[in-house]
Amino acid sequence: MHTFKLMMVCLLILSCESKQTIVADPPNILFIMSDDHANAAVSIYGSNLIETPNIDRIGKEGAVFTNSFVTNSICAPSRAVLLTGKYSHLNGLRDNLDTFDGSQVTFPKLLRAEGYYTAMIGKWHLKSEPTGFDHYEVLIGQGPYYNPPMVRNGDTIEHIGYTSDIITDLTLDALENRDTSKPFCVLYHHKAPHRNWMPSPEHFGMYADQDLPVPATFFDDYRTRSRAAPEQDMRIDDMFLSSDLKLQPGYYDEETGTGGAGSSSFDAAANWEREYNRLTPDQKAAWDAHYQKVNEDFKAANFTGRELSEWKYQRYIKDYLRCVKSVDDNIGRVLDYLDEHGLTDNTIVVYTSDQGFYLGEHGWYDKRFMYEESLKMPLVMRYPNKIEPGQTRDEIVLNLDFAPTLLDYAGVAIPHDFQGKSLSQLVGENPAEDWRQSMYYHYYEYPHGWHSVKRHEGVRTDRFKLIHYYNDIDAWELYDLQEDPDEVNNRIDDPKMEGKIVELKQELAKLKEVLQVPDSELAR
Numbered sequence: 001m002h003t004f005k006l007m008m009v010c011l012l013i014l015s016c017e018s019k020q021t022i023v024a025d026p027p028n029i030l031f032i033m034s035d036d037h038a039n040a041a042v043s044i045y046g047s048n049l050i051e052t053p054n055i056d057r058i059g060k061e062g063a064v065f066t067n068s069f070v071t072n073s074i075c076a077p078s079r080a081v082l083l084t085g086k087y088s089h090l091n092g093l094r095d096n097l098d099t100f101d102g103s104q105v106t107f108p109k110l111l112r113a114e115g116y117y118t119a120m121i122g123k124w125h126l127k128s129e130p131t132g133f134d135h136y137e138v139l140i141g142q143g144p145y146y147n148p149p150m151v152r153n154g155d156t157i158e159h160i161g162y163t164s165d166i167i168t169d170l171t172l173d174a175l176e177n178r179d180t181s182k183p184f185c186v187l188y189h190h191k192a193p194h195r196n197w198m199p200s201p202e203h204f205g206m207y208a209d210q211d212l213p214v215p216a217t218f219f220d221d222y223r224t225r226s227r228a229a230p231e232q233d234m235r236i237d238d239m240f241l242s243s244d245l246k247l248q249p250g251y252y253d254e255e256t257g258t259g260g261a262g263s264s265s266f267d268a269a270a271n272w273e274r275e276y277n278r279l280t281p282d283q284k285a286a287w288d289a290h291y292q293k294v295n296e297d298f299k300a301a302n303f304t305g306r307e308l309s310e311w312k313y314q315r316y317i318k319d320y321l322r323c324v325k326s327v328d329d330n331i332g333r334v335l336d337y338l339d340e341h342g343l344t345d346n347t348i349v350v351y352t353s354d355q356g357f358y359l360g361e362h363g364w365y366d367k368r369f370m371y372e373e374s375l376k377m378p379l380v381m382r383y384p385n386k387i388e389p390g391q392t393r394d395e396i397v398l399n400l401d402f403a404p405t406l407l408d409y410a411g412v413a414i415p416h417d418f419q420g421k422s423l424s425q426l427v428g429e430n431p432a433e434d435w436r437q438s439m440y441y442h443y444y445e446y447p448h449g450w451h452s453v454k455r456h457e458g459v460r461t462d463r464f465k466l467i468h469y470y471n472d473i474d475a476w477e478l479y480d481l482q483e484d485p486d487e488v489n490n491r492i493d494d495p496k497m498e499g500k501i502v503e504l505k506q507e508l509a510k511l512k513e514v515l516q517v518p519d520s521e522l523a524r
Contacts, residue, residue: 122137
């Protein structure tokens with residue numbers, strides 16, 4: 001066994017090109033990831049919807065990245081990119097239907113080989129068993145919002161309580177019971193605020209007596225866009241009254257939409273019944289005390305048309321934000337633990353989401369498209385021993401950069417085939433002048449899966465975005481993000497943009513060559 005472990009360490013080291021740096025006091029790492037958290041729901045990014053003081057604290061005491069992007073805006077692929085530092089076409093996980101190959105090199109394995117204690121707590125969502133961790137306790141699939149069964153080092157454990165609180169409790173347990181002679185790398189991953197947005201009773205009262213602002217593009221007609229925009233199935237109009245909006249049987253006549261399920265046999269009412277019946281009697285009592293009035297008011301109002309659309313938006317956005325509030329509260333608990341145990345100064349704390357999310361923009365929820373709301377994700381990072389506080393960085397950074405950043409700060413050699421860059425180059429004393437000027441994006445999950453978003457790839461620079469939809473469509477879209485930040489004016493047919501289109505197509509081709517994207521990807 002010892003010989004096998006030695007061989008594995010040697011193989012990991014041989015796979016690395018950059019030199020290992022000796023770090024006298026290796027930093028601890030706390031990597032916090034939520035699911036589907038939009039920048040518009042983080043107050044440090046100027047949200048007019050919610051205050052997130054604990055996430056904000058990380059940014060204020062370190063760096064805020066204003067142009068942080070995902071390379072494939074969907075849950076499992078984003079998590080695979082985090083672990084491997086490689087695009088989806090190289091790590092083998094292109095969509096939520098794929099299974100992660102846990103035998104490949106990941107940054108937790110490299111840290112563990114160099115003496116780190118590694119733990120994975122919360123949402124995993126990669127189908128295969130977690131590898132590279134001394135300890136893990138993960139949700140099964142998406143996991144429920146209440147009373148989640150979780151897999152702890154191969155054994156299923158039943159929990160009672162609210163999932164965001166439980167994941168935090170388990171993270172604190174892992175920190176408390178670790179081998180303190182080693183630096184730690186703990187991945188602390190929330191399920192929230194993923195669909196179907198079931199808040200904690202603690203936050204039922206938030207926004208109860210107010211309406212939240214409706215986005216300017218909520219009633220977007222997609223007039224200038226390609227077929228891809230109107231043919232999606234992720235409009236708030238089409239949310240399920242039951243599982244999404246928590247209406248009980250008898251308070252509505254029939255479901256008003258598809259809920260993104262397309263032609264699948266998904267039974268929303270039965271799914272909601274299962275979720276509701278997961279609750280304990282005490283939890284049901286608290287739930288009914290709040291939501292019974294919501295049900296009664298809906299039935300009495302008899303909404304139709306625009307009023308029904310706006311009612312759905314208010315129901316959705318309030319529950320979504322209540323789930324975000326629980327995430328922020330729990331992050332505060334972990335930050336307090338670091339303070340109380342003298343760990344703050346030498347611990348890297350990262351907060352991000354696996355991708356962005358639509359909060360009613362273009363009339364949508366969910367993600368997938370290369371438009372800004374789902375492409376952009378929050379990213380704040382604190383490391384008091386190395387990062388001067390109060391920084392704001394506007395460079396293009398990617399989820400590809402997480403793995404090399406953490407390895408770099410730990411003094412661990414970065415594998416030659418990792419495709420990201422260390423963010424230490426931006427937040428150090430002498431920020432890099434040769435940082436990337438563009439980024440490549442590729443979304444694969446069509447026609448399988450949910451929401452009917454066409455396959456597409458694209459390139460984004462600091463000002464322009466070019467998107468190519470393919471598979472059962474061949475269409476292009478071009479946006480000037482400076483003049484059109486809401487991306488409602490597709491300028492692909494504008495004669496004034498011909499030169500820019502040629503330039504961006506050339507940049508797209510160059511990125512694909514550098515990133516080893518085979519032409520066969522467009523034929524999948």
